Amino acid sequence: MSKPKVAFFDFTSCEGCQLAILNLETELLELLDIIDIVEFREAMSEKSDTYDIAVIEGSFSRDKDLKRLKKIRETAGVVIALGACAHIGGINSLRNNQTRDEVQRIVYPDNPTLYETNKKALPISGAIKVDAFIPGCPVDVGEFVKVVKNLVLGKAPGLPTYPVCVECKMNENTCVYEYGKTCLGPIVRAGCNAVCTSNGGVCIGCRGLIPNPNINSQKDIMEKYGLNMNLIMDSMNLFMTEENKEV
Ligand code: SF4
Ligand code: SF4
Numbered sequence: 496m497s498k499p500k501v502a503f504f505d506f507t508s509c510e511g512c513q514l515a516i517l518n519l520e521t522e523l524l525e526l527l528d529i530i531d532i533v534e535f536r537e538a539m540s541e542k543s544d545t546y547d548i549a550v551i552e553g554s555f556s557r558d559k560d561l562k563r564l565k566k567i568r569e570t571a572g573v574v575i576a577l578g579a580c581a582h583i584g585g586i587n588s589l590r591n592n593q594t595r596d597e598v599q600r601i602v603y604p605d606n607p608t609l610y611e612t613n614k615k616a617l618p619i620s621g622a623i624k625v626d627a628f629i630p631g632c633p634v635d636v637g638e639f640v641k642v643v644k645n646l647v648l649g650k651a652p653g654l655p656t657y658p659v660c661v662e663c664k665m666n667e668n669t670c671v672y673e674y675g676k677t678c679l680g681p682i683v684r685a686g687c688n689a690v691c692t693s694n695g696g697v698c699i700g701c702r703g704l705i706p707n708p709n710i711n712s713q714k715d716i717m718e719k720y721g722l723n724m725n726l727i728m729d730s731m732n733l734f735m736t737e738e739n740k741e742v
Pocket of ligand 2: 659689
């Protein structure tokens with residue numbers, strides 16, 4: 496049986512997720528036992544007009560990208576959004592709270608219109624249907640391998656549906672709310688082994704919300720620690736577009 500052909504594409508992003516995948520060593524070789532990579536701009540010059548799985552990094556932030564995205568969708572049987580930018584808008588979502596004129600002036604003060612951009616940065620699902628996603632900024636490469644293997648075998652992606660708090664507690668951390676900080680761990684998807692809260696930080700939501708996040712529980716926590724719920728809504732602005740922070 497022939498191996499599925501996989502092509503990688505990038506839109507508005509830092510390309511850090513693709514780089515993380517290239518840094519995979521033995522796992523990438525193992526993955527090549529079950530897939531053929533036919534296009535990956537960061538790694539090879541070959542291109543392909545046909546592929547079974549498209550892995551798309553970056554958010555949809557320019558009208559002119561719509562045509563390319565639609566073409567990818569028409570060609571691929573399966574479209575995977577790779578990383579926070581493609582999955583939930585990612586760090587590009589920050590610009591959505593400013594006008595396009597402001598954003599253009601800040602980025603290119605001498606020639607603002609050089610900065611082509613839509614009114615808003617959106618996840619790839621804002622332009623085309625997405626079949627699966629791999630969360631994170633950057634992605635967890637082990638999770639990338641797992642999701643691709645599962646999809647090739649016709650299984651569900653297998654992402655955790657419980658929140659970061661679960662992994663944080665398994666790591667026996669003291670909750671950062673005890674230190675007066677705000678954390679999105681109660682409502683954000685686990686799978687990163689609570690890397691931020693286990694290393695002196697807080698969860699800032701790069702993996703997006705879990706399905707059916709328990710917002711009432713988050714409200715109770717904020718009330719218990721005398722914190723304003725607006726802090727949570729503001730924290731979500733860092734990685735999530737409006738559509739992705741609806742709870
Ligand atoms: S630090 Fe954050 S992730 Fe950890 S238990 Fe507290 S709220 Fe949950
Ligand atoms: S703890 Fe939160 S911000 Fe940090 S990697 Fe995990 S999901 Fe992302």
